[in-house]
Amino acid sequence: MATAADTIEAPPAPPPPAAQPYLFHRHALLVRVTHWTNALAIFFLLMTGLNIFNAHPSLYWGPYGASADAAHRWLEIGSKNVGGEARGFVRVGDVTVTTTGVLGLSTAPNGGPNPIAYPSWATFPSYRDLATARNFHFFFAWVLILNGLAYLGYSLVSGHLRRDLLPKPGELSPANIAHDIVKHAKLQFPKGEEAKRYHVLQKLAYGGVILVLIPLVILTGLGMSPANNAAWPWILDVFGSRPNARSLHWVAANLIGLFIIVHLLMVVLAGPINEIRSMITGKFRIDPEKA
């Protein structure tokens, strides 16, 4: 289905007379399908991942890491009793932050106190169930990988990656990046011809997710698998150990979560109907530069 015209670039035909909004073919079918498949997979992966983390809510750095290895534990989410009152907390290194209500101690769906790292509304299933969470996690890990390979293969062959996603040399100049940051801060989104391309911050965010965070989350995930450690020990060598891989898996997942928050915010600010339509039907309305 992906024909030459199925790309994000301007169609060869001249645009209709200016001052008239018109629909522009923005996203190729394959990009649209893989985008929504990816979104579904990532939502399940994040929520099952939080459920899995709840089984042992500590992270370690070093060759081994378990409850007794306090010297290697750099992060902990839990609850403790302070003067007869239960408190949720997150500890990173020497810094402890009280997080009662959200992390460490939250409210169960039945209204009672829930001493658990991530609250029930953030996990799938909403209750403690490591077996089900793992089964879903690994199913959607396969979806993420196969879907990602389809997307990457298409984007390399069609030129989408090079043309639309990788910043051009000039775009990376500090002045251009600063300009883009200022425009974002003023909530000015491009119009006219400018709106047909991703601007530099968008490219960096998308490129960072596609080429850095998702590969990192996959490799660190594989780094925790004992059978993969035997077959591909180089992954363990890259990260140093299984506890390190688990720590970095958690960090990468958090950064993906952060990306999603900013991504959704930008979609809403830039005009959610036009934006989301463009990712469903491919058509994006271009407003002329001078309204």
Next chain:
Amino acid sequence: MMTGLSNRLSRRRLFSLGGIAAGGGLLSACDGLARSDSLGGIIKSAEAATMRWQRAIGRDALAPEYTLADLSPDFKVNGTHEPVEAEYQGMKRGGFADWRLEVGGLVTNPMRLALPQLKALPQRTQITKHDCVEGWTAIGQWTGPQLGLILKAAGLKPNARYVVFRCADNYGGEASKGGAQSTSLYYESLDLIDAFHPQTILAHSMNGAPLSVGHGAPLRLRVERQLGYKQAKYVMGLDVVESLAGYGQGNGGYWEDRGYEWYAGI
């Protein structure tokens, strides 16, 4: 805007009530997915895919081995800490002198092996990582004969496909870890590829000393390319079988009967 405030308040309350209802609805809809049997079948298909893939990239690959400097100072005792069963307690009092490893099922030469006999076989010592399904990792040194050696001595019949490990402990079914009190003894199983893997051993020693009760005395399985729950402790017997149907609920292990993967390579 005098009435605006109360309007806003009640509207906000309505919103938050609506939010809670929608959130609750979403939660139970999601949990419905988790409990759906038809979806469960599709979800579980990933386990077979993972096993096929991992066998394709490293059927005979060796798990990484470590040095004495890497040993966990305090290797966590997990699962059963001490079997309460009278039979086990009796053997423990006698220093496991009466304990015998029963090797039976689809073998031409069933055996009953005492600990000294197992120790007289060629031994393998390996320092490996123990990867718990919960996410923690410990490093320990294990010594014992290779399982493959014992299976060869017993002689497998042509229809042999799995080795089932029968254990001494009734896990006790901690409610937080899988529900109801266990009605059957702990058990585990491997297929022949992992059973004959060179690092698959029946360990009688850990870190240079006889296994402690917490770590599975007198004998435990080490299958180094799978998760902790496969490393059956308190092994009493091996049954070579064609099908796993006759044990527990037929899923091949205590935790497998509680929803965990039989192939625990990830």
